[in-house]
Amino acid sequence: MIIYYGTPAIETERLLLGKFTLTDTQAAFDHWLSDDRVSDNRVSAAHQSVSETRERMNRILSDYESEEFCYWAIKLKESGELIGEIDIYDIEEATGNCEVSYSLGYRWWNKGYGTEALKAVVEFGFRHMNLHKISAAHNTDNxxxxxxxxxxxMVQEGTIRDMIRNSKRQYKDCAVYGILQEDYLNKNGEAGRFLIKVCFTAR
Ligand SMILES: CC(C)(COP(=O)(O)OP(=O)(O)OC[C@H]1O[C@@H](n2cnc3c(N)ncnc32)[C@H](O)[C@@H]1OP(=O)(O)O)[C@@H](O)C(=O)NCCC(=O)NCCS
Incomplete structure (x- = not known):
């Protein structure tokens, strides 16, 4: 059975994952949502104006009402800067399977933050939420x-041709990846617990 905690605060070595607030709107727009270099790898187009980001942010904030909603802002512990987002979605009750997606502002690419955030969410999803499987897909040109x-x-399970069509109407082949809870816990044992600190009172 899946155990929902909403979107609790999660601390890693260099990052704080937590709920977005309305005051994050401008930084989210400036740092990744308005940037083609980021949106070219996602399904939705870059935002043209901060009002689009505000609308999106308002939807996220109201979705936090549901304890099944897992959508984290990624901030640097040292500076408090908002650098990106990561979420668990399409959580299926019947199987315990779900998807994960993430984006970081271009300025922060290739510094290991994406890996650190993804590892944290995988650890949280398996150890605490009791998810069965976490999957993700990326464009083969990413x-x-x-x-x-x-x-x-995560392990690549295949490639799906023309799996998505991006905002520029280009079809993209996607590589699909997955990881099972059983494999994760067998491999990471108790050591995984030390990857993150979770604040369960954050809701
Ligand atoms: C995908 C993304 C989150 C990665 O975050 P990140 O913080 O840069 O990732 P990390 O620094 O932890 O790791 C990046 C790895 O990719 C490798 N890499 C970077 N560019 C690469 C390329 N063109 N080809 C192959 N590997 C590449 C890096 O070398 C690094 O691997 P290494 O540690 O073995 O050297 C970030 O690039 C991003 O936000 N992209 C735009 C949005 C997006 O793609 N979202 C996901 C949609 S599926």
Missing amino acids: PASGRIMSKAG
């Missing part, structure tokens, strides 16, 4: 995303 999936222990 190998950095596949690399962080691998570093988080």
Whole structure:
């Protein structure tokens, strides 16, 4: 059975994962949502104006009412800067399976933050939420995303041709990855617990 905690605060070595607030709107727009270099790897188009980001943020804030909603802002512990987002979605009661997605502002790419955030969410999802399987897919022309999936222990299960059509109406082949709870816990044992600190009172 899945155990829901909503979106609790999670601390890693260098990052704080937590709920967004309305005051994050401008930084989310500036740091990744308005940037084609980020949105080209996602399904939705870059935001043209901060009002689009505000609308999106308002939807996220109201979704926090549900304890099944897992959508984290990623901030640097040292500076408090908002650098990206990561979420668990499409959680299926019947199977305990779900998807994960993430984005970071371009300025913070290739510093290991994506891997650190993904590992934290995988640990939280398996150890605390009791999820059965976490999956993700990346465009085959976005190998950095596949690399962080691998570093988080996910395994490529195949490639789906023309799996998505992006905002520029280009079809993209996607590599699909997954990791099972059983494999994760067998491999990481108790050591995984030390990857993150979770504040369960954050709701
Ligand atoms: C995908 C993303 C979150 C990765 O975050 P990140 O913080 O840069 O990731 P990390 O620094 O932890 O790791 C990146 C890895 O990809 C590798 N990499 C980067 N560019 C690469 C490329 N063109 N080809 C192959 N590997 C690449 C890096 O070398 C690194 O691997 P290494 O540690 O073995 O050297 C970030 O690039 C991003 O936000 N992209 C845009 C949005 C997006 O793609 N979201 C996911 C949709 S599926």
